[in-house]
Structures are given as C-alpha cells and as structure tokens.
Amino acid sequence: SSIYRQGVLGRRPVVPADFAELERRARRASSARAWAYVAGGAGEGRTMRRNREAFGRWAIVPRMASGAVDRDLSVRLLGARHGTPLLLAPVGAGALMGADSDVKIARAAAATGTTYVFSNQGCNPMEECAAAMGDASRWFQLYWSKDEGLVDSLIARAEAAGAGALVVTLDTTVLGWRPQDLNLGSLPFSRGEGIAQYTSDPRFREIAAARPAQPAGEVTLGAIRTLLAMTRNHPGGFWNNLRSPAPRASVETFLDIYSNPGLSWDHLATLRDRTRLPVVLKGILHPDDARRAFDLGADAVVVSNHGGRQIDNAIASLDALVTIRDALGPDPVLLFDSGIRTGADVFTALALGANAVLLGRPYMYGLALAGQRGVEDVITNVVAELDLTMALAGTPDIAAITRSALAAA
Ligand code: FNR
Secondary structure: OHHHHHHHOOOOOOOOOOHHHHHHHHHHHOOHHHHHHHHOOOOOOHHHHHHHHHHHOEEEOOOOOOOOOOOEOOEEEOOEEEOOOEEEOOOOOHHHHOOOHHHHHHHHHHHHOOEEEEOOOOOOOHHHHHHHHOOOOEEEEEOOOOOHHHHHHHHHHHHHOOOOOEEEEOOOOOOOOOHHHHHHOOOOOOOOOOOHHHHOOHHHHHHHHHOOOOOOOOOOHHHHHHHHHHOOOOHHHHHHHHOOOOOHHHHHHHHHHOOOOOOOHHHHHOHHHOOOOOEEEEEEOOHHHHHHHHHOOOOEEEEOOHHHOOOOOOOOHHHHHHHHHHHHOOOOEEEEOOOOOOHHHHHHHHHOOOOEEEEOHHHHHHHHHHHHHHHHHHHHHHHHHHHHHHHHOOOOEHHHOOHHHEEEO
C-alpha cells in the first residue's frame, strides 16, 4: 500500500508498474546487441510465448472477508528463511547492459531482502558480488565444465563466498538456436562479457595458460569463414567480432570448456560428495528427470525452460510444473521460472505447486532503465502486487495459496 500512497501523493515511479511499458522503455534504453541477447529466445520464439500463454489458462478466484490485515510472504527454503517467495534468476553476460551489472543487481537484492542467484556467466566475480551484499542471501549457479577441476574450484569459491545453495543448470550443455543473436553477428561473449567467474578462477587460468598459444593477431581462414557465415546479413557484425577487445585466449578457453555436452546423471551423482551446500538442479521439465534428481539427493529442482531460450516449441514451464507436482506429490521442493512477469503470475505459480519462483528478464529491464534502483523497483512492484493479490484472494500466507485458489480460465 505504500506504493499506492506514494503515487497518490504524486511521486513518479522510476520504472513503469506494468510489464509491457517496462519492456518498451528498456528496449529503447538498450543497444541492439544487448536487447537481442537479453530479450531474445530460441528459434521462432514459440516457447517464450507459450510460457506466457500458459498463465492465461488459469484464473484466480477472489475470496472475501478473510479478516487478515497483513500477509506473511515469508517462506522456508533449504533450511533458510526468505522474506518473500521471489528470487533473482541467474542471468549471464550482464555486461551487455553496462559495467558492473552484477554488483548493481547484488546491491538491489540485498536492499530488498531478495536472494540473488549469481550466474556462472556473470560479469563480476562472485566474490565482488558477495562483498557488495554483506550478510544478504545469495546462491551460486554452476554450468558443469568439461574440466572437473574447474567444477571443484567454482564450488569451493561459492562455499567461501557464502552461497546458501548450489544451483546446477542442466539445460544448457549446448547453447540454444538464437536467431536474434546470430543475425546481428556480434555474439554475446565475443567481447568477454560474462566470463568474469572464469578469468578470476585459479584453475581456469591454469587451463588458459596451458592452451597452445595462438600467434597474436593471427586470423585463420576457417575463422573468417565462420564469422562471414554468422554475419552474412550484417557486415558490421563481422568487424565487431574481429576487433574484439577481449583477451582472445580467455574467450576461446571459455568457449572450449564452460560446458560439458556429455553431462550425464553419473556426473550429477558425484555432487553430493563434492559440496556441503544444498544442491538444486535447474532446467527440469519431465517428471522422470525430477524423480531422478531427488533420487540422487538433490534438495530442490527448478522447473524451467530457461525463459524459452533453449528449445523452440518446448513445453511451457508452467505446464511442466503442474505435471511434475502431480507426479511427485506435495513434499519435494519445486522452484519455478520462465514467464513470471507480475505478482499475479507469482501467485498462480505458487498455487500450482511452486515453493518459490525466480524472476529473469523483468529485473534486467529495470537494470537497463535505472541501474540498481531500477532492479529494486521491479522487485518491489512484483512483491507488492503479490501481496495485494493475496489480500484479495483471502490468502494470509504463502501456505494458504493452493490450487483451490484457481479455476480453469
Ligand atoms: C538467462 N538464464 C540463465 N540461466 C542460468 O542458469 N545461467 C545463466 O547464466 C543464465 N543466463 C541468462 C541470461 C539471460 C539474458 C536470460 C534472459 C536468462 C535463464 C534464467 O536463469 C531464467 O531461467 C529465465 O530468465 C527465466 O525466465 P524469464 O523470467 O526471463 O521469463
């Protein structure tokens, strides 16, 4: 209600209160290259659209006169109390939106009491983000590297940086088909955005140093052919890539090893003995995969299709949530992301069985508009709308939000 009060008293918000306008203004404030990467999705964009359409198939049924003046939005997750059921999803290559993006997001997360999941593809080393957060809650997201030593090194750093959980993302063993980026021909990471966790890592440096040296400035015919093919429609993109100021060897080492396309459940079975942190597996969409994750000792899974960025024409993440909750019963901890835009969406996902949700693009749009303050305001708006929705739906706390609060739309 304080947001309404401020509005009535004439204070203009820093970011628009509705997602459509937030998106429009963020687009205007971003470079074409940043927008293609952050807002883009896989293929024809069908998964991304379907993520949104799935919310439209459910309607919230308001309930009257619950008698509760205040709502309790807190949840217990993996042994810790969280002020709200909203977390910030790991988002890589934030440098596209400006310098030190991750530190700004970290500050906004700390200021609003929201857990921030540091991306393995971050633009600031996790230690810098942790230092900016004081005691505030953070988790670390890992991509399983081809190099097992790097996996261990990143886990050890996450533990030392005070991460409350280790989130291993399974759905990006190879990068999805992303036409918006490919058409621009100036691919994210080509200038080293999003490799700070790697270049700050002792094991990664060892690997980079051992890599056969490429004579400085040498451009092979093969590399030129690839670049030309990637940038056929955008000749400017060719030069952008060629003139990359990023240390080439680091970027190439990163591309070689950041992910293991051969990732299997056998790799994941080793996790339990490699960290004392709660383990969360992200990118699960099939109930059998969810079962397998819990059988291996995972503490939670994130039902997610990576914001529709990996497979085109994939199942909506919200539909997968329903199937997985039905298959696994009430106890396993299911987090959810992909398509959350508003507080009403958070309510719907919780009613369909999510214990908490992660927000992706919306907070990046707040960042594009107004830096740390923009991220804070996006979080505050989503949480405020969730709180109002709970008030009007007669649900005084998160546990009260169940499927009976919904009807088929
Ligand atoms: C992501 N996502 C992601 N996930 C992850 O595990 N590691 C990462 O580094 C990234 N990077 C990343 C970059 C960008 C620009 C986006 C938009 C997304 C996926 C992210 O964690 C989350 O699953 C989705 O963003 C959720 O969907 P919405 O909220 O964007 O619809």
